[in-house]
Amino acid sequence: MKVHNFSAGPSILPKDVMKKAAKAVVDLDKSGLSLIEISHRSKAFIQIMEEACSKALELTNLENKGYKAIFLQGGASLQFLMVAFNLLENKAGYVNTGTWSEKAIKEAKLFGEVIEVANSKNTNFNYIPREYKIPNDIDYLHLTTNNTIFGTQIKEIPETDIPLIADMSSDIFSRVFDYSKFDLFYAGAQKNMGPAGATLVIVKESLLGKVTRAIPSMLDYQNHIDKESMFNTPPVFAVYTSMLNLRWIEEQGGIVALGAKNKLKSNLLYKEIDRNSKFKGFTAKEDRSEMNATFNLLDPSLSEAFDTLCSNAGISGLKGHRSVGGYRASMYNALNIESIELLVNCMQTLEEKN
Ligand SMILES: *Cc1c(COP(=O)(O)O)cnc(C)c1O
Secondary structure, X not given: OOOEEOOOOOOOOOHHHHHHHHHHHHOHHHOOOOHHHOOOOOHHHHHHHHHHHHHHHHHOOOOOOOEEEEEEOOHHXXXXXXXXXXXXXXXXEEEEOOHHXXXXXXXXXXXXXXXXXXXXXXXXXXXXXXXXXXXOOOOOEEEEOEEOXXXXXXXXXXXXXXXXXXXXXOOOOOOOOOHHHOOEEEEEOOOOOOOOOOEEEEEEHHHOOOOOOOOOHHHOHHHHHHOOOOOOOOOHHHHHHHHHHHHHHHHOOHHHHHHHHHHHHHHHHHHHHHHOOOEEEOOOXXXXXXXXXXXXXXXXXXXXXXXXXXXXXXXEOOEOOOOOOOEEEEOOOOOOHHHHHHHHHHHHHHHHHO
């Protein structure tokens, strides 16, 4: 039976990408050697790293605009502190839209004053705060563009002259976006880019070099830029597979085509959540994420019946995060509309039978 993977992360990747990655683990481009047993300084791997970085810049429309793309380790979680270590001199502003923002705030507080310019804590982060003032004396403003756990997404990026930083772990490459509004953004690979182990950081180089503290080499963006993501051994498998996926995104028609596909997918599911008398959505409608839909059963006693319907249909990974409960359907780039149609069918069957 075909399995439909709605997991929030690590999550679905295109089958074709996984097949190619698996092949390269045995024999990279008919070289007789495995991707994971060759030097990261070999010509073959240097080309892979260069292509991964340049594709990331191409897809986000940031070539020749002073931005650099680097692949690091430590996940998005290490970026919570690297951002502050490299950029926070006095004060930084954070918009707190959920668990991941809170973790970023906690780390930043180790390096300077943190102003929480807005939050949506009062209703368990089910909406994106809008009416807030951005202080004009902060070093940067940090946003989480998509809140993987709560299922909200920032649709309008605030207009400001303050450098904007974003955690885009769960919606990078998923929608048409003016990426140049951001001075730095980062994403752990395992939500919409590749396997866990690599983190993509795209940064405007002119932003760096302004803090007075000493920065250890491994935490220094400038060092990783200068060494072209090869300061130490990079996570070769995760970078290679991410590169294959970036090629796949390009072949699909880039972010424009995938953005349209993701809109169709999420519209279809949200329409059913609103129509179906057995379900209700968790978040404010205008802030609904196109990547992670959170919803609940109105009558929790139906959960066993719904779970059985889903598992019989081959639906996997639908359980909600413990801080929200209910269900979460993650609809990353590689998920096809057929998977959403199947889920919608299960929801309709539940309604008909109960
Ligand atoms: C998953 C996730 C993280 C954490 O990523 P790690 O790579 O596990 O550190 C951070 N931010 C967002 C928005 C996420 O979805």
